[in-house]
Each structure stands twice: as C-alpha cells, then as structure tokens.
Amino acid sequence: MSRTSDSLPELSPAQREIMEIIWDVGEASVSDVRSQLPAERKTARNTVRTLLERMEQKxxxxxxxxxxxxxxxxxxRRNASIGQKVVEIVEGFCEGSPETLVTALLDYRGLSSGELARIRTLLEEAKASKSKKRRS
Structure with a gap:
C-alpha cells in the first residue's frame, strides 16, 4: 500500500497560511488566527471561520x-504533512526515485555548506539506525 493513502485534500494558499499559524501556536480560535494574519490582509472574521470550517471538513x-x-x-504534525507532500512529489514527478528529487534540488536550488553538513549528519543517522534495525 502507498504511504500516501492517508493523504488529505490540498489546501488553498489562504488555508495553508492558516495551517502554518495553527502549527506554530498549537491551537487557536477564529480571533486568534485572525490576529496572526498579516495586517495588510484585512480578512473578515466570517472568512476566517469559513476557512477553518472547510479545513476541518477536509x-x-x-x-x-x-x-x-x-x-x-x-x-x-507539520513534519507528517511535509513528508506526505515529499512522497507525493517523489511518486508523481520523480518516478518513485528519491535520488531524482535530490538531484533536482541540487541542480535548481543548491544547498549551503551548512545545509549540506546537516543533511550529511541526517544521512549518517539514518544509515546507523538502519544498521541497528538489521541487527535486531
């Protein structure tokens, strides 16, 4: 079974912005969300309520x-959502190859030396974890 079988419907840009607020604060009312939105976006209370209701329905x-x-x-959690999206990209655009995704990232965006160092550490930790599981 695919790891994306529990995927949720896409969020609109406005819903995504609200989702980021909820992840940052943990939980929030309509008023809380509205107060966290950028001041230049005068979003009506009813609009925020409707967006939250639709996000709950989704x-x-x-x-x-x-x-x-x-x-x-x-x-x-935010990481679960990001992970789901990455799996969808790998399966949908990269023919199931994580290597293709990483190659595209390196070719089109590049990584700073700090990012590369953190990724190397993550890869070593994943490798060590996989070795431990095999021995168990």
Whole structure:
C-alpha cells in the first residue's frame, strides 16, 4: 500500500497560511488566527471561520469548544504533512526515485555548506539506525 493513502485534500494558499499559524501556536480560535494574519490582509472574521470550517471538513483540523468558542488544532504534525507532500512529489514527478528529487534540488536550488553538513549528519543517522534495525 502507498504511504500516501492517508493523504488529505490540498489546501488553498489562504488555508495553508492558516495551517502554518495553527502549527506554530498549537491551537487557536477564529480571533486568534485572525490576529496572526498579516495586517495588510484585512480578512473578515466570517472568512476566517469559513476557512477553518472547510479545513476541518477536509480533515486538516479538529476543534473543541471552550466557553462557546471553537478552538482549532491540527490533526497531523507539520513534519507528517511535509513528508506526505515529499512522497507525493517523489511518486508523481520523480518516478518513485528519491535520488531524482535530490538531484533536482541540487541542480535548481543548491544547498549551503551548512545545509549540506546537516543533511550529511541526517544521512549518517539514518544509515546507523538502519544498521541497528538489521541487527535486531
């Protein structure tokens, strides 16, 4: 079975912006989200409420009621969402090859020496972890 079988519907740019706020603060009401949006974007309270409701319908958010106010939180962590998107890109655009994705990243964006060092460390940790699992 594909690892993307639990994927959620795409978010619009406005919904993605709200999702980032929710991930940053943990949970938020309509007013909380609205206060975190950029000042130059005068987003109406009802618009924010509608966006949150649609995000909940899509499965990205859940809510609980506190003093008659809905407080929303994410149904999945930011890293899980990013991981899902990366798998979709690898499977959809890179013919299932993570190597193709990394090559494209290096060719079109490049990496700083700091980023390369952190990635090397991550690769070594993944390699060590895989070796431990084989021995178990």
């Amino acid at each position: 499965g990205w958010l859940k809510h609980r009621e506190v003093n008659r106010t809905f407080v929303y939180s994410a149904t999945r």
